[in-house]
Amino acid sequence: MTNRINQKLQENGKLLSIYFTAGYPSLNDTVHIIQDLEKCGVDMIEIGLPFSDPLADGPTIQKSSTAALGNGMTTERLFEQLAGIRETVSIPLIVMGYFNPMLQYGVDAFCKKCHEIGIDGLIMPDLPLNVYRSEYEEIFKKYGLINVFLITPQTSEERIRIIDEASDGFIYMVSSASVTGSKEGFGNTQTEYFERIATMNLKNPQIVGFGIKDADTFEAATKNAKGAIIGSAFIKHLTTNGISQIEAFVKSIRN
Amino acid sequence: MSYHADDKGYYGEFGGAFIPEMLYPNVEELRSKYLEIMYEDSFQKDFHQLLKDYVGRPSPLYFAKRLSEKHGCKIYLKREDLNHTGAHKVNNTIGQILMAKKLGKTRIIAETGAGQHGVATATVCALMGMQCIVYMGEIDIARQAPNVARMKMLGAEVRPALSGSRTLKDATNEAIRDWINNPLDTHYIIGSAIGPHPYPDMVTRFQSVISEEIKWQLQEKEGRELPDYVVACIGGGSNAAGSYYHFLDEEEVGIIAVEAAGKGIASGESAATSALGKIGIIHGCKTLLMQTDDGQITEPYSISAGLDYPGVGPMHSHLHQSGRAEFYSATDDEAMTAGLELSQLEGIIPAIETGHAFAIFQHKKFKADDIVVISLSGRGDKDLNTYIDYFKLA
Numbered sequence A: 001m002t003n004r005i006n007q008k009l010q011e012n013g014k015l016l017s018i019y020f021t022a023g024y025p026s027l028n029d030t031v032h033i034i035q036d037l038e039k040c041g042v043d044m045i046e047i048g049l050p051f052s053d054p055l056a057d058g059p060t061i062q063k064s065s066t067a068a069l070g071n072g073m074t075t076e077r078l079f080e081q082l083a084g085i086r087e088t089v090s091i092p093l094i095v096m097g098y099f100n101p102m103l104q105y106g107v108d109a110f111c112k113k114c115h116e117i118g119i120d121g122l123i124m125p126d127l128p129l130n131v132y133r134s135e136y137e138e139i140f141k142k143y144g145l146i147n148v149f150l151i152t153p154q155t156s157e158e159r160i161r162i163i164d165e166a167s168d169g170f171i172y173m174v175s176s177a178s179v180t181g182s183k184e185g186f187g188n189t190q191t192e193y194f195e196r197i198a199t200m201n202l203k204n205p206q207i208v209g210f211g212i213k214d215a216d217t218f219e220a221a222t223k224n225a226k227g228a229i230i231g232s233a234f235i236k237h238l239t240t241n242g243i244s245q246i247e248a249f250v251k252s253i254r255n
Numbered sequence B: 001m002s003y004h005a006d007d008k009g010y011y012g013e014f015g016g017a018f019i020p021e022m023l024y025p026n027v028e029e030l031r032s033k034y035l036e037i038m039y040e041d042s043f044q045k046d047f048h049q050l051l052k053d054y055v056g057r058p059s060p061l062y063f064a065k066r067l068s069e070k071h072g073c074k075i076y077l078k079r080e081d082l083n084h085t086g087a088h089k090v091n092n093t094i095g096q097i098l099m100a101k102k103l104g105k106t107r108i109i110a111e112t113g114a115g116q117h118g119v120a121t122a123t124v125c126a127l128m129g130m131q132c133i134v135y136m137g138e139i140d141i142a143r144q145a146p147n148v149a150r151m152k153m154l155g156a157e158v159r160p161a162l163s164g165s166r167t168l169k170d171a172t173n174e175a176i177r178d179w180i181n182n183p184l185d186t187h188y189i190i191g192s193a194i195g196p197h198p199y200p201d202m203v204t205r206f207q208s209v210i211s212e213e214i215k216w217q218l219q220e221k222e223g224r225e226l227p228d229y230v231v232a233c234i235g236g237g238s239n240a241a242g243s244y245y246h247f248l249d250e251e252e253v254g255i256i257a258v259e260a261a262g263k264g265i266a267s268g269e270s271a272a273t274s275a276l277g278k279i280g281i282i283h284g285c286k287t288l289l290m291q292t293d294d295g296q297i298t299e300p301y302s303i304s305a306g307l308d309y310p311g312v313g314p315m316h317s318h319l320h321q322s323g324r325a326e327f328y329s330a331t332d333d334e335a336m337t338a339g340l341e342l343s344q345l346e347g348i349i350p351a352i353e354t355g356h357a358f359a360i361f362q363h364k365k366f367k368a369d370d371i372v373v374i375s376l377s378g379r380g381d382k383d384l385n386t387y388i389d390y391f392k393l394a
């Protein structure tokens, strides 16, 4: 069976992907949020496994992670919550987290669990490319998991090519030099970067993340790229409105 | 067995660079250039000149007669407390500010626990006319007020880390986030032998001047280069790494590390990483680290802000695992008692971090002819408030 991520990437149109922190606002909101997002037409979901020290994240995701851990979220609990998810949800699901919890769970055991649940890919920002290739690639492949790598405006062309070669789904294009949630809109630098990457004719489509928060930024990001990921803005929406108005948020991004 | 970093930054199974892609260009630039830059003649000349004229090196190796009598062995103190700014930290910041200049960086960030590294960084930034931002946990800002004032006076901006335990670990997170947000003009001066490769090795090499001096100083005083033991306290492990460096391959030299046990290893309030930690990833480095079964990093505790770190440098994880070093831990009370003893026997008030190293005598008995060198990593001025509260001195 082809991975759901690859299938989704074949479809026409721009993809909207949403990140949320599992266990936030309440411990058992995970399944509800996923089901609702799919119902509202979201194309792909990143399920954040909370970590105590999320280095690449700004204050919004930090706070949601701390709250989720405080609510009692653990790796095992997330896997339990997701156990039946494929009975109701068919869009691609990606687990995004930091490497240490995965390492403690056991990389093989973690990937095996993801496979059993029907997770399609992983994003582990602090699992670097060279370590992945030399130590873990076989395990990911054995369980049919796509590993998603990041690039940033500072990533050299040479390294982008290496990352493209190593990827078999999409490339996560970090919109600007920043942690999550910290930039105001997109300026010329971002536009130039988006265009530069577009002209590289990479084998993997790109999905832009970091700093997408409304219809304008979504549109700007997806002018060249295949899709965009929204994280902090969605978490903020959950913080303010709870989990009952997810549709309003999604509609505000894309109708 | 090698006790030094290999070319990928591994000490045995510990080390490496587990960094998000956002940091890759900066860390890779440093990795590919640090050794070449460091060993250029002009760099070495500037580095050693500043260590001599500005820091006041070599720091004395002092025979502590009364302490020796008390503990029945020959004790030498490596007086890093006499360095400009009052601790070993400045050896590293002098090296790294020169490195930053060579790399063309204009903005410096740092994390600090006790404030010693922050002060040492603010100092070299003033010296070189560079912008300086120091991240410090909110809790540490309160307990190390004199150092906060010093940093401000030196022209640095002190930014509170408000997340997590609001101590050293969180200050380090904030500094790393700053570096992600400012990838072009900024150099991150890490203050200990921690972080992604090449930091542990680079910091260790800058600090290795400590053991380089001990060797010739001991030769002058004792007619031999090698002590029987070298003792140091370990937070992230930079004073220890520098004190051990030139003795690591001399197996007859005993290497002793003292960590902070806080209120006791089993108390749940401790920072004794080698006893309580498991292998994991913290701040870009695979090393022993205090964490839950689920891989969440736990909040350490020590009375000394500079040892209040849930991990330990990868060199030390390897020294621990390979059995090359003996690891001990000292409680708050043991460290405070040892600090008082040093004050009253030798007239030297140590930093509380350093007090932990001196607590070794409460744990280990040495032979009469053993030569024991202790890294006196810093002076106690910054800790006066804590001493006053603890010993009811006011």
Ligand SMILES: Cc1ncc(COP(=O)(O)O)c(C=O)c1O
Pocket: B087, B088, B113, B114, B115, B116, B117, B191, B192, B193, B233, B234, B235, B236, B237, B238, B239, B240, B305, B306, B307, B351, B353, B354, B377, B378, B379
């Ligand atoms: C005087 C002194 N000693 C020791 C330490 C611990 O750091 P390290 O283990 O890197 O030497 C500190 C840290 O702030 C310090 O100020």
